[in-house]
Amino acid sequence: MAFSMKKALLLVSILALGFVLAHFGVKQVQATTPTNxxxxxxxxxxxxxxxxxxxxxxxxxxxxxxxxxxxxxxxxxxxxxxxxxxxxxxxxxxxxxxxxxxxxxxxxxxxxxxxxxxxxxxxxxxxxxxxxxxxxxxxxxxxxxxxxxxxxxxxxxxxxxxxxxxxxxxxxxxxxKNPDPTNAGRVVIGDLATIAFYFNQNTTSTNAVADLNNDGKVNINDLAFDAFYWNDTI
Structure with missing residues (x-):
């Protein structure tokens, strides 16, 4: 069950990243080196x-x-x-x-x-x-x-x-809020997975780290913001 959940989160994160790249034109993805x-x-x-x-x-x-x-x-x-x-x-x-x-x-x-x-x-x-x-x-x-x-x-x-x-x-x-909630030192797939785990939930003390824009709900705007900084050093 835990393995299936992890696979589902990874799939959602990859799909979300693809959606954001297609619709928001993330400049960092084209860069040869990460920015800070x-x-x-x-x-x-x-x-x-x-x-x-x-x-x-x-x-x-x-x-x-x-x-x-x-x-x-x-x-x-x-x-x-x-x-x-x-x-x-x-x-x-x-x-x-x-x-x-x-x-x-x-x-x-x-x-x-x-x-x-x-x-x-x-x-x-x-x-x-x-x-x-x-x-x-x-x-x-x-x-x-x-x-x-x-x-x-x-x-x-x-x-x-x-x-x-x-x-x-x-x-x-x-x-x-920090777009690197996993503290990896860089925005990676695990950060998107963290947001995907709480996707479409109202913000509480449990999931507040995923509500990057602090608007009271974890949604596509948080994923879009995170994806904008994809692979950047944080």
Whole structure:
């Protein structure tokens, strides 16, 4: 009986992966080497994070939420990511990369803020400043949201700011549960099988790990999200 269940889970996972690849066009499957979504680089410019405007431009980049203007970055609960921050170049001033809780508005961000990783509101962590004399900084951080419900309110949210220029340098983190629930170090068939085991169930404390988008139900959206990171290092 146990062997049959394992075979069924494997079959469901393979079929689900095939469905997702056919309908969602997963880019990683075409790659010759796995990627690592927990490593990323941001360029610090007054006009906005990753702005394509020349250094020193004071007009804010637009539209926000794009890769080249104050991006929204997907990361995972309980998985440390490492951000590399690069100074934007001649004409730019001092910048920091600081992570804040979802409730903090630009008007409430300051370079004098204290940062505590466990804070319920405020600054969670910040890099040292990047300048012409120190053009690169790194910051490692492990998200602690979304919290398992109920209520199940979807992915968690953090924000990132430059503490000197929060009005123009303001991006978002969208935070999902770990797509590698088997802790294999990479998204593998066992992770899809874990989600398939709880497929179409309402989320409880038993199966919360499989509800990757934290919406209260284990469904095709969770499988699609997992398959998107297929073979990636986590």
């Amino acid at each position: 979504p927990t490593l990323f680089t941001l360029f610090a410019l007054f006009a906005g994070w990753n702005s394509t405007s020349p250094p020193g431009t004071i007009t804010p980049c637009s539209p926000s939420g794009q890769a080249t203007c104050n991006p929204t970055i997907i990361e995972f609960r309980g998985v440390s990511f490492r951000a590399t921050i690069k100074w934007g170049g001649t004409g730019e001033s001092m910048h920091t990369f600081a992570i804040y809780t979802s409730d903090i508005t630009p008007d409430n961000v300051s370079n004098t803020d204290s940062c505590i990783a466990s804070a319920k509101s405020g600054c969670l962590a910040a890099s040292h400043p990047v300048t012409s004399l120190s053009p690169t900084a790194t910051l490692t951080f492990s998200p602690q949201v979304p919290v398992d419900g109920p209520p199940f309110s979807g992915p968690g949210v953090y924000q990132f700011y430059c503490q000197f220029h929060p009005q123009t340098m303001h991006g978002m983190f969208q935070l999902y």
